[in-house]
Amino acid sequence: MASNPQTLQVEVNQLGGIDERYRTDPTAASVVQDMTLTQQGTWKQCGGFRGITSDYYNGSDNPFPTTGVISSLHWFTQHNGAKQHLIWETGAGALRTFDGSRPKTNTNRPWTNLRTVEDDPYDASTLTRTIPSGPAVGTVSAVWGGRIFLVNGEDEPIQYDGRRVMRAGYAFPPGSPTAAATRGRFRYYSLGMGTVDGNESLGSGNYNDKTCGWRYRYSFVNKYGAESPLSDPSNTVAVRAGANEHNNPYAGVWLSIGKGPPGTVARRVYRTRDLAGSDGNFDNPGRAEVFYYLDEVRDNVTVTFEDARPDSLLGFQVNKDNLGPWPRRATLAAVFKNTMWLAVDNTLHFSANGSPEVFPTYNKITLSSSQGGPITAMYASKNALVVFQRRAVHLIRGSQGSGFSSDTLTESLGTSAHKAIGEVPGQGLLFASEEGVYLLTGTLATTAEPTRIVDISTPIEKTYARLNKSALPAARGALYRRDREFWLAIPELGSADNTKVLVYHYEYKTWSTRSGFPISDMLAADDHRGYLHFGSHDAASHPGIHIYTHGVTEKGDSGPAVTPTYETSPSVIDSRYRATHPTFLHVYCLGVGANDIEVRFRINRGLTQSTMTDDGDRDQQLLGDAFDVYGTPTWTTGTWAKLRPIVVRFDLTSMRLPPIHEFQVEFKAASTRVELVGYQLEYLAGDKRGVRVLSATYGPTGV
């Protein structure tokens, strides 16, 4: 039985994010560009960006030179966040910190080159950082207390305390000291050794007229208390203690020690107990390797040390294996469980408890996976340090007290994008692999909530397939809490630089994209402002450091405008196998003003779009009750307004169009502001074969 065509309605109340699959939810979109998903559930235009100090001094002038890119960006705070430091490396190898108080001139820029404790500047001339020439993770930072540590696997590891740069830890032990018996009398006191009452000298007890022997070691100490590895032992010095203060011409030891590298503030001296037996022979080899704390030389100037301390006043026994150098060529650093972790090839080195610069000899974990390969990323999250290889994920768990251990979570996927990892609130650890974007969920501990890896990039598989896999280490990620977004900047196709931003709207678990953000490195500050900073790889058009903000509508100074675009997924209005005729489109959007909202239509997934209306544009105002807008009222006549959702109607026609099976709507703003809630489509559908013969209906009377 044939039915007559009838007017039907479909309504989408909540516009979703991108879903590129052929069969998808009608609320999904095929394109969401330059838009953000608000807490109200609306899609509105995203922000633009501008130079960090662009109009702070002279309008749109950008103080950054157009000759170099920003290679890496770092941030840390001191004094409970009151003092903040934004640090970056330039493409030329300078290391700088932002100083917004400095006027911008050609010779006085709003930054300061970091300087070492010896006052040498990292200005790419006196001192130059090594900058990777291709896509790379680059310099990695880890914040410990009021210091930031920087490693890149090439240059010496450094730390910056907001004032000066100095080497992180020690690379080498001191040279071995030289000990010599000295003529001296140390009956009551010796140099700063405290009181020694009685007729005692170096040895404990009564050593009258006895030959004694000792060995020494020492270490460097920097101003944070980090201790270098112990030197090799000195020669064994023989001392003959006398019977009284006048006949013991060799009762003390002069020890020659070396000066430490810059940043050293003290030397710590250790000594054995008396090595000689009662017969004066050094036949007690077991003692020769056991050293005890003797004293600390509290400067880096003194090169001789006078020792007359008896064995009874020696301090704790030192274990040389508890002191170790900062591992060489560490490429990654992270802080976890009061411990500094460094990655060198496929081995993790971890520091002593509470001492980020001291790496005991046996504090290392070598990761093994079937494919092997270096450690490519690390992130301390919840109860584990998550360690990535290109095709593996490991969890480091435990503590200094109970010991750390490694568990392999998977050997099927991993990441090489160390700086594209971030914690998504309430969901897990997001990381970008070559195959997709994943969330590591669970508590990462042995609890009822299992640890799992979840693929969240299925809806944007086509877009993500454009990833330049060889340049994945250049990808960058940051959590932008203000808009509840995780930004993932990736290089596409053959580009070595990041060309697209994938935005994960984590509260709605959906995606959109942005382009035109030349992100070389990116971070969201963890302060009350939460600004998203990024360094630019486009020094010609957008040099320097930029801030993402809704307060501007351009992408960079004099850059292209933000162009919010939302195109729905191809929707089957009635039936994929039966044509329909759209008649009305009601757009439910916020009345943001007299600037038009533009709609275009795409039929049957075609290449081109159609207006299907008289012009496809309408004011974003309620007809008959328009609010005052900027540009027309005056202070005395205008009235403050408010934002409200309104319905904007478009009359449609499908004349000269092919039969419509699938239908997409694209929404854009003629200016910049637009805020979409949903839409409703009216259409004609149904069988048209119920034709009534005109002559039969209106035939001559009497027939």
Added chain:
Amino acid sequence: MAYRYLMKDALETGGVLLPDDWNMRNAEYAQEMNGYLDRDNLGEGWFDTTETADKVFHEVLHTNWTHSGTSAKTKTTGANWRSDVKGGQTSMPSFSPDTTTDALCRVEFGGSLGFTMNDATTKIADTSTAADGDSVIEATFWSSCIQFRITVDGIEVGRTGWISDEYRKSSPYVLGVIPLPAGQHTIKCEYRVAEVGYRQGNEYTQRLWTALDASSTAPEFWRWNAQCILTYR
């Protein structure tokens, strides 16, 4: 880093007049000024001394004393550091700053010091020679000495060497610098006395003053001057 960006949507011609756009902008600036202003949005030279309150950046604590007939005599019993004196004063200079922010503390102490007895007859000559006849062993010559230091919360930040009675009058001076966290602190000037036997090089030994007549030979101050400069950060 207090540079400030407007995070509210940009205004545009044709947009509806939304008071929140303005209120939120003002709020962002107000919130920033109420506690987050720092170097990065205050340009160099924007403020000069006429626009800053007293003791904003520095504070100087100072004390001095000049005898009026009675000197301040040190005490010579024991080997420990001490700050009590007798006579014109009862204690060496001290300060108890209560800082509301972190500060760099620079303390200095100087004075005019006299030894009542500097006659060689009061000194003890150690003329013993080594039993083995080693000529390196020298006779020591005990000198009555005094030494000064400055402590901040018990931490020694500066110390003089031994000042001997070989000169009738001396002018000790000691300077110490240390960072101070916010809070109350105790800064003290202290001394200790001993008999010190100097020998070749820088070697010396020391022993208690008790060998001498403590009361008659104690070093005494005729004036002193101490100050503490706090540079707030």
